[in-house]
Amino acid sequence: MPLPEWVPIREDLRGYEPYGAPQLPDLISLNVNENPYAPSEAVADDIAAAVRAAALGLNRYPDREATELRERLAQYLGHDLTGDHVWAANGSNEVMLQILQAFGGPGRTAVSFAPTYSMYPEYARDTHTRWVAGRRADDFTVDPQAAVELIKAEQPDVVLLTSPNNPTGTALPLATVEAVLDVAPGVVVVDEAYAEFRRAGTPTALELLDTHPRLLVTRTMSKAFALAGGRVGYVAADPAVIDALRIVRLPYHLSAVTQAAATAALAHADELLAQVDALREARDELAAWLAGRGYDVAESDANFVLFGRFADRHAVWQGLVDRGVLIRETGPEGWLRVSVGTPEEMDAFYTALMEVDPR
Structure with missing residues (x-):
C-alpha cells in the first residue's frame, strides 16, 4: 500500500515499493535463481556445530573485520589473493550498497548497461548517485565501442558490469571488461554472482585484478x-579499495553466527559445489527445449534462462502460477525468466508451460 502523506519519508522515495520477487507458498519456486539442492545433513551438522560454538560467545561483539572468513574466501578464489584483498557482507547486495556509498554519492555518477539487475538503480537512488543506463545489444551483449563512448561521455565514478548478467545470463569477454577499465575514470565493478555456473572456457574478471x-x-x-x-556476499579488490569499503561499513555488520556458518560452509566447498555441473547441464537442456518449441532464448552462463517472446507475458506467468509453478516476470517486455530446478521441478515447468502456451 502507498505510504500515507503524514509519513515524512524523503520525497524522492515516496511512491516506491520495497524490492522483492513474489514469495508464494506451496508453489514450485523457479523465480529467484536459488540452488535447488539443499546442503547435506553432514554439512548442516558442521554448520550447526560452528553456530553453536559462536552462540556461546554471543554476549561479545563479533570480529568486525571477519578476518577468518575473509581468509577462507581468498583461499577459495585463488589468484594469489589474501584476506586483505577480500571484503564480506550480508549478501552481495550489501557489498554493492557499500561500493556506492564509498565511490558514489551526491554529484557522482554510476553507469551500467540495461537490461541488467534491477537493484542497481536502487543502490544509486539510495546513495544519491546519478544513474545512467546504457543499452545492451539485441543479443544482450555489451558492445565494447558503445560502452567506451558512453563512459567517455559520462565520466562515471562507478561502472557496474555483470557477468553472467541477470536477468539475461550473458557473460562478458575479458576484452570488454578491459576496454571499460582502460577509459573508466573511477572504479569498475564486475558482478559475478553466478560465476560458478559459467560454461567451460568463460573467463572470470579475477584474472585482471593484479593489473587493474x-x-x-x-x-x-x-x-x-x-x-x-545465510546472506553472505563478498568482493575481491586491491587492499586499498577494500579499506575504502571498510570506512562505510556499519560497526559489527556481519554477525558472529553468519561468519561461523559461512566459514563452516567453505570447509565443504567441494561438496556444496558438486551440483554445479548438473545444474549447468540442466540449464543447457532447458535452453534447448525452449528453443525447440520456438521460443527466443538468451544464451546463458548462469543457473537460469530468459525466454520469450510473449504478447502478454503476465498471462503466461499467471497461467504457470495457476498450475503451481512460479517463475519471474522480469527483463525486457515480452520475456520471462526461469531458474533451473531439480529434474522433478523442471518436468513440472515443462508440463505447465505446454498447457499455458501450446505451440
Missing part, C-alpha cells in the same frame, strides 16, 4: 554454495 587496481569483482555464497539463507 580500480577493479572490484563481487561474488556471493547464495547461489552455487546453496547458502541463500
Whole structure:
C-alpha cells in the first residue's frame, strides 16, 4: 500500500515499493535463481556445530573485520589473493550498497548497461548517485565501442558490469571488461554472482585484478554454495579499495553466527559445489527445449534462462502460477525468466508451460 502523506519519508522515495520477487507458498519456486539442492545433513551438522560454538560467545561483539572468513574466501578464489584483498557482507547486495556509498554519492555518477539487475538503480537512488543506463545489444551483449563512448561521455565514478548478467545470463569477454577499465575514470565493478555456473572456457574478471587496481569483482555464497539463507556476499579488490569499503561499513555488520556458518560452509566447498555441473547441464537442456518449441532464448552462463517472446507475458506467468509453478516476470517486455530446478521441478515447468502456451 502507498505510504500515507503524514509519513515524512524523503520525497524522492515516496511512491516506491520495497524490492522483492513474489514469495508464494506451496508453489514450485523457479523465480529467484536459488540452488535447488539443499546442503547435506553432514554439512548442516558442521554448520550447526560452528553456530553453536559462536552462540556461546554471543554476549561479545563479533570480529568486525571477519578476518577468518575473509581468509577462507581468498583461499577459495585463488589468484594469489589474501584476506586483505577480500571484503564480506550480508549478501552481495550489501557489498554493492557499500561500493556506492564509498565511490558514489551526491554529484557522482554510476553507469551500467540495461537490461541488467534491477537493484542497481536502487543502490544509486539510495546513495544519491546519478544513474545512467546504457543499452545492451539485441543479443544482450555489451558492445565494447558503445560502452567506451558512453563512459567517455559520462565520466562515471562507478561502472557496474555483470557477468553472467541477470536477468539475461550473458557473460562478458575479458576484452570488454578491459576496454571499460582502460577509459573508466573511477572504479569498475564486475558482478559475478553466478560465476560458478559459467560454461567451460568463460573467463572470470579475477584474472585482471593484479593489473587493474580500480577493479572490484563481487561474488556471493547464495547461489552455487546453496547458502541463500545465510546472506553472505563478498568482493575481491586491491587492499586499498577494500579499506575504502571498510570506512562505510556499519560497526559489527556481519554477525558472529553468519561468519561461523559461512566459514563452516567453505570447509565443504567441494561438496556444496558438486551440483554445479548438473545444474549447468540442466540449464543447457532447458535452453534447448525452449528453443525447440520456438521460443527466443538468451544464451546463458548462469543457473537460469530468459525466454520469450510473449504478447502478454503476465498471462503466461499467471497461467504457470495457476498450475503451481512460479517463475519471474522480469527483463525486457515480452520475456520471462526461469531458474533451473531439480529434474522433478523442471518436468513440472515443462508440463505447465505446454498447457499455458501450446505451440
